[in-house]
Amino acid sequence: MLSYILRRLLSTVPVMAIVALFVFSLLYIAPGDPAVVIAGDQASPADVERIRQSLGLDQPFLVQFGKWLWHILHFDLGTSIFTNLPVASMIAQRIEPTLSLMAISLVLTLVVAVPLGVVAAWKAGSWVDRTIMAFAVLAFSLPVFVVGYVLAYVFALRLEWLPVQGYTPLSEGFWPWLSNLILPAVALGDVYIALIARITRASMLEVLQQDYIRTARAKGLGQRGILFVHALKNAAVPIVTVIGLGVALLIGGAVVTESVFAIPGLGRLTIDAILRRDYPVIQGIVLLFSFLYVLVNLMVDVAYTLVDPRIRY
Amino acid sequence: MSVLTTNDVPVPPGLVIAPQLPDLLPAIKVRRGVIGFLRNHPTVAIGGALLLCLVLIGIFAPYLWTVDPTAIAPAKRTRAPSADFWFGTDLLGRDIYSRVLYGTRVSLTVGLSVALLASFAGLAIGLVSGFVRWADGVVMRFMDGLMSIPPILLAVALMALTRGSVGNVILAITVAEIPRVSRLVRSVVLSLREQPYVDAATASGTRTPMIILRHILPNTVGPMLVQATYICASAMIVESILSFIGAGTPPTIPSWGNIMAEGRALWQVKPFIVFFPAAFLSVTVLAVNLLGDGLRDALDPRMAKGI
Numbered sequence: 001m002l003s004y005i006l007r008r009l010l011s012t013v014p015v016m017a018i019v020a021l022f023v024f025s026l027l028y029i030a031p032g033d034p035a036v037v038i039a040g041d042q043a044s045p046a047d048v049e050r051i052r053q054s055l056g057l058d059q060p061f062l063v064q065f066g067k068w069l070w071h072i073l074h075f076d077l078g079t080s081i082f083t084n085l086p087v088a089s090m091i092a093q094r095i096e097p098t099l100s101l102m103a104i105s106l107v108l109t110l111v112v113a114v115p116l117g118v119v120a121a122w123k124a125g126s127w128v129d130r131t132i133m134a135f136a137v138l139a140f141s142l143p144v145f146v147v148g149y150v151l152a153y154v155f156a157l158r159l160e161w162l163p164v165q166g167y168t169p170l171s172e173g174f175w176p177w178l179s180n181l182i183l184p185a186v187a188l189g190d191v192y193i194a195l196i197a198r199i200t201r202a203s204m205l206e207v208l209q210q211d212y213i214r215t216a217r218a219k220g221l222g223q224r225g226i227l228f229v230h231a232l233k234n235a236a237v238p239i240v241t242v243i244g245l246g247v248a249l250l251i252g253g254a255v256v257t258e259s260v261f262a263i264p265g266l267g268r269l270t271i272d273a274i275l276r277r278d279y280p281v282i283q284g285i286v287l288l289f290s291f292l293y294v295l296v297n298l299m300v301d302v303a304y305t306l307v308d309p310r311i312r313y
Numbered sequence: 314m315s316v317l318t319t320n321d322v323p324v325p326p327g328l329v330i331a332p333q334l335p336d337l338l339p340a341i342k343v344r345r346g347v348i349g350f351l352r353n354h355p356t357v358a359i360g361g362a363l364l365l366c367l368v369l370i371g372i373f374a375p376y377l378w379t380v381d382p383t384a385i386a387p388a389k390r391t392r393a394p395s396a397d398f399w400f401g402t403d404l405l406g407r408d409i410y411s412r413v414l415y416g417t418r419v420s421l422t423v424g425l426s427v428a429l430l431a432s433f434a435g436l437a438i439g440l441v442s443g444f445v446r447w448a449d450g451v452v453m454r455f456m457d458g459l460m461s462i463p464p465i466l467l468a469v470a471l472m473a474l475t476r477g478s479v480g481n482v483i484l485a486i487t488v489a490e491i492p493r494v495s496r497l498v499r500s501v502v503l504s505l506r507e508q509p510y511v512d513a514a515t516a517s518g519t520r521t522p523m524i525i526l527r528h529i530l531p532n533t534v535g536p537m538l539v540q541a542t543y544i545c546a547s548a549m550i551v552e553s554i555l556s557f558i559g560a561g562t563p564p565t566i567p568s569w570g571n572i573m574a575e576g577r578a579l580w581q582v583k584p585f586i587v588f589f590p591a592a593f594l595s596v597t598v599l600a601v602n603l604l605g606d607g608l609r610d611a612l613d614p615r616m617a618k619g620i
Contacts (some may be wrong), residue, residue, distance in 0.1 A: 018458025252465030
């Protein structure tokens with residue numbers, strides 16, 4: 001078990017190295033010479049050359065990559081071209097709203113999607129199943145911002161139940177924090193809910209045909225016991241895998257959702273960075289999210305080897 | 314006692330023939346041809362019909378009572394939908410109806426191009442890594458790396474390097490989609506290689522290129538077609554997201570994402586600017602997804618009960 005976890009941990013190292021190489025190349029081939037930018041308009045070519053040398057920009061690609069990687073491993077993501085602030089601290093300032101949004105979306109998805117998928121599989125072929133699946137296709141097709149604007153228009157502008165836009169930090173109270181994030185979380189979670197509901201249904205259908213389900217039924221176990229104890233437990237591995245993979249949807253969607261609901265998170269930072277062509281910031285965000293994504297999927301993998309006794313490596 | 318069979322052959326005494334069972338199962342209607350296929354798979358029909366309508370709208374946009382989608386008319390800014398301006402006008406007085414109809418072209422072009430390019434690139438990479446052992450490890454580690462960058466962020470990062478143009482948007486989204494397609498093709502190739510008929514072909518001296526052409530490629534068409542429709546749908550969403558956040562098509566081109574981006578500041582007072590492109594985008598993506606679901610059920614009956 002421990003050796004599997006260690007091996008799984010090690011297998012993420014090459015993946016992260018490739019991500020890092022890709023992200024570094026991004027900065028390397030980005031248009032615009034940082035030395036010229038830093039030197040300013042009045043600098044002579046000699047000045048620019050001196051700055052280039054002091055920054056190490058005249059060194060070979062791999063040497064520069066090695067140095068950059070060394071800095072990354074010390075949580076130094078470089079300095080923003082636009083604000084001159086360290087990228088790491090810019091990200092740290094903006095990370096709370098984004099993580100809050102993603103966490104609420106994730107919880108919402110699990111609470112809604114898994115039961116929906118279970119019910120759809122239980123009533124497979126009935127109108128309940130067909131309605132749920134029709135909604136899943138629909139939800140899967142609606143882009144995040146479309147859902148976001150409709151929700152904000154109906155529940156915030158017209159009904160005035162929830163705030164329209166903005167963000168309140170958790171430190172200022174639980175309800176103000178949550179009320180600002182309910183609509184964005186629903187908008188963001190909608191595609192994810194559709195995905196998880198579909199995979200839950202598919203996985204459950206497979207399991208419900210197994211012999212041990214018939215045995216459970218034969219020994220007089222109630223429907224709920226069969227569905228949620230016997231079936232869901234055995235159907236869990238593909239569901240949990242897709243939950244992990246679906247985090248990519250949450251990350252991509254968060255950028256847009258934050259823009260629709262004016263939430264000052266990493267998504268806003270990304271958009272600002274694109275508009276200003278602030279490469280170190282873009283680089284830092286891509287690196288952070290990729291790391292988060294790999295980490296989540298690593299945890300998912302390790303989690304079900306711990307939970308599922310059938311999986312032995 | 315004498316029982317007669319249908320053949321009127323007398324049955325020897327002491328034997329009883331079971332009475333004929335009534336026909337319990339209804340006769341299975343075998344539908345053939347395109348019409349039959351569409352009737353058996355209504356989602357393909359609905360999705361296909363919707364998509365065809367949108368393609369026609371895109372092609373014939375200039376003749377559908379539209380005006381120049383880029384014509385500015387400052388005197389007629391942010392008009393609500395009316396008989397003159399069916400979908401209203403935007404911040405610069407441009408006719409939203411015309412812009413939305415022309416936007417169909419951008420979305421469909423991006424969706425179809427990305428689906429085609431990513432399919433062919435993914436097919437090539439998947440075949441190579443499925444057949445060339447030494448390349449497999451390297452290629453797949455690289456794809457794992459690319460896959461661990463969320464697709465929208467990857468596209469955003471690539472777009473930050475280049476000017477905004479439809480071509481660059483297509484390339485950026487294609488790069489983000491390739492890893493998934495090549496993984497799919499590779500897994501299909503690996504499972505096909507284990508098939509007895511491939512062994513038989515190898516044993517009878519068929520060369521690898523011929524095996525790929527005759528036995529592998531035809532079997533990848535089904536999964537690839539389904540995958541391509543999903544890629545098309547996701548590419549259209551990513552394109553509108555890129556344009557919406559200002560990293561996609563240049564603002565001069567009327568794409569749905571751009572129209573929404575321009576309406577964003579005013580959406581609380583003039584929701585119609587955002588509404589119409591959003592509705593068109595949703596319907597288009599829905600049409601493509603329906604087509605994909607239907608094709609999957611049709612091409613892989615085992616999956617029909619599943620997802």
